[in-house]
Amino acid sequence: MASLKRWSTRHANGLEALYRRFEAGFVALNPLWRRFGFERAEGPVVAVEQAAKGLLFDCRMCGQCALSATGMTCSMVCPKNLRNGPCGGVRQDGHCEVDPDMVCVWTEAWTGAQTMRDGVARICEAQPPLDWRLAGRSSWLAVARRAAGTN
């Protein structure tokens, strides 16, 4: 799992480009999501999203995906769930102060961001506080809902 996560960070640029295409396709299916019902689609879409992003990013299904702003590295893997950069405890070797065996997710995020078009600018943007009521819900459907003007 850790090696796949690292692979995703190393290929952040390609994955982001792929994700942009996927997102456009997913949003283009809005007539279908509307007909089926966004709420009814939640269960099956969550299952697929969790499986795909779990494998590639160790996704924790926060419901407010920020991967494209964090070098395609999931910041929710941070033991402190920090979404706006590292704490002051990153070790000199770039590892986590809570889990010394783990590379700090923000060390990885910075590596990934540097490979991405706009990655460095995006990682410097402040992320809003996490809304825990959305945990477990689909970020993909949230994007589609926003495009459809239904939330």
Ligand code: SF4
């Ligand atoms: S930011 Fe949230 S939705 Fe995106 S990969 Fe991490 S836990 Fe999953």
